[in-house]
Amino acid sequence: MVNKNSKNNPADVLSYRLGSNSPFLYVEAYNHLRTNVMFSMAALGSDKKTIVVSSAYPSEGKSTVSSNLAISLAKLQKKILLIDADMRKPKLHMVFGVNNKCGLSDVLLDASIESAMVGIGGLNLDFLPAGTIPPNPSDLLGSKNMATLIGEFEKIYDYIIIDTPPVLLVSDALTLSDISAGVLLSCRYKKTSYNNVSKALSAFEMAKFPVLGTAIVGTRNLPDKIINYGYNAK
Amino acid sequence: MDTNITFDLSIFIKKWRIIAIVAVVCTLISYCYSTFFSQPSYWCSRAYTIVNNMSYSNDEESRTASINDMNVSRLLVETYTELLRLEEMVSCLSDYIQQKYEIVVPYRKLRSCIRIETQGTTEIMRIIVTTNDKKLSRIISDSIDVYLIPLASDGVGSAEIISQGQPLDGINTTSTSKTCAIGFVFGAVFGAALIFVLYVFNNKVTDEEEFVKMFNIPVLGNIPEPFADKGVYKYGK
Numbered sequence: 001m002v003n004k005n006s007k008n009n010p011a012d013v014l015s016y017r018l019g020s021n022s023p024f025l026y027v028e029a030y031n032h033l034r035t036n037v038m039f040s041m042a043a044l045g046s047d048k049k050t051i052v053v054s055s056a057y058p059s060e061g062k063s064t065v066s067s068n069l070a071i072s073l074a075k076l077q078k079k080i081l082l083i084d085a086d087m088r089k090p091k092l093h094m095v096f097g098v099n100n101k102c103g104l105s106d107v108l109l110d111a112s113i114e115s116a117m118v119g120i121g122g123l124n125l126d127f128l129p130a131g132t133i134p135p136n137p138s139d140l141l142g143s144k145n146m147a148t149l150i151g152e153f154e155k156i157y158d159y160i161i162i163d164t165p166p167v168l169l170v171s172d173a174l175t176l177s178d179i180s181a182g183v184l185l186s187c188r189y190k191k192t193s194y195n196n197v198s199k200a201l202s203a204f205e206m207a208k209f210p211v212l213g214t215a216i217v218g219t220r221n222l223p224d225k226i227i228n229y230g231y232n233a234k
Numbered sequence: 235m236d237t238n239i240t241f242d243l244s245i246f247i248k249k250w251r252i253i254a255i256v257a258v259v260c261t262l263i264s265y266c267y268s269t270f271f272s273q274p275s276y277w278c279s280r281a282y283t284i285v286n287n288m289s290y291s292n293d294e295e296s297r298t299a300s301i302n303d304m305n306v307s308r309l310l311v312e313t314y315t316e317l318l319r320l321e322e323m324v325s326c327l328s329d330y331i332q333q334k335y336e337i338v339v340p341y342r343k344l345r346s347c348i349r350i351e352t353q354g355t356t357e358i359m360r361i362i363v364t365t366n367d368k369k370l371s372r373i374i375s376d377s378i379d380v381y382l383i384p385l386a387s388d389g390v391g392s393a394e395i396i397s398q399g400q401p402l403d404g405i406n407t408t409s410t411s412k413t414c415a416i417g418f419v420f421g422a423v424f425g426a427a428l429i430f431v432l433y434v435f436n437n438k439v440t441d442e443e444e445f446v447k448m449f450n451i452p453v454l455g456n457i458p459e460p461f462a463d464k465g466v467y468k469y470g471k
Contacts, residue, residue, distance in 0.1 A: 033454055195437060215454055218459055220459060
């Protein structure tokens with residue numbers, strides 16, 4: 001399932017996708033993230049089931065976190081929906097090997113949901129790709145159609161994860177503040193600067209967007225206790 | 235969102251390995267330098283007394299030295315010191331050595347190896363020659379005594395330079411333990427400075443605790459690189 005050196009798939013996110021061959025520590029890290037996210041949402045006391053995943057700037061792991069978090073949640077036998085709301089540079093469809101001809105942007109412009117939604121085999125996971133790149137992604141995401149759509153999805157799914165563009169480049173993520181429980185900020189180890197995190201958090205604060213927490217991606221310090229414990233999920 | 239980046243001294247304790255490695259490396263470099271590269275230096279020293287002949291009468295019974303005479307002598311010491319440092323004097327010395335001993339000592343080297351010291355406020359002047367060659371140090375010191383001192387004396391009418399006897403010879407060697415100790419201390423300080431600079435200029439996310447302290451939001455997940463543990467994966471199997 002994990003194809004590290006695929007030449008057919010230029011996006012290296014494929015190699016980071018959680019699968020049955022993923023290393024033990026990698027799987028456990030996402031299980032840990034999953035549990036913390038669930039508790040964090042419960043602590044906020046919101047009845048919304050939607051989590052927005054964003055980052056300060058590109059290449060800080062938000063697409064990897066959103067897709068793997070969705071896969072990890074789906075393993076709990078919960079109905080999960082993953083939405084690629086990055087309509088400017090969509091990438092998640094490459095992670096799951098689906099085409100991006102019809103997706104969220106088309107559904108918001110009155111295409112049928114069934115034509116866009118993709119079921120990921122073997123998991124309780126549905127995926128809605130970004131779709132045709134529109135001229136006004138921010139307007140679409142902040143529209144009433146989007147709020148209605150998410151409202152309908154929340155009746156069906158246990159958790160909805162929305163992957164959004166970087167918050168310091170465009171304001172797309174901020175338009176989802178009213179329809180989601182909170183935002184999970186993705187940071188990359190030794191790449192994301194504290195200044196940028198500060199700016200991103202300020203942007204969320206201005207939009208009154210609750211921050212669930214952060215996920216630091218790409219760390220290299222492996223805890224020895226886990227390595228020596230000998231547990232390995234198969 | 236306020237960020238409060240403060241410098242925590244415990245960073246030096248956390249990064250003690252870097253400090254230790256840099257200190258050890260500097261110690262090794264110092265040891266190699268003192269053992270293989272540094273060469274001993276040989277010095278030859280001669281002391282001279284400057285006497286103001288005008289202060290003495292020919293009558294030995296009435297010979298006295300007034301305070302004024304002593305002050306004049308001290309000024310003469312300073313005069314001779316400056317005289318011997320003149321470029322023209324050193325150049326003449328270089329030519330003399332070349333003619334007499336057939337050894338070429340460049341002007342710059344000659345100037346750098348001669349040191350003239352005055353002994354406090356006394357009338358005594360000491361000329362010390364230091365080179366890497368014992369024989370050369372002696373030759374230059376002898377040449378100064380035989381040629382340069384009389385040449386300088388001609389320039390100041392009433393004064394006389396009197397040599398204080400045989401020259402003194404010695405050797406300066408670098409102490410290996412002292413050099414290593416200096417290297418170790420320097421390395422430790424340099425390592426600490428390096429950590430300080432890296433810490434101050436490092437504004438990237440590297441530490442979870444620091445992140446939480448700075449922003450007061452929880453770190454919900456610490457995701458490693460997917461292939462980071464491939465070397466230890468076999469432990470789980």
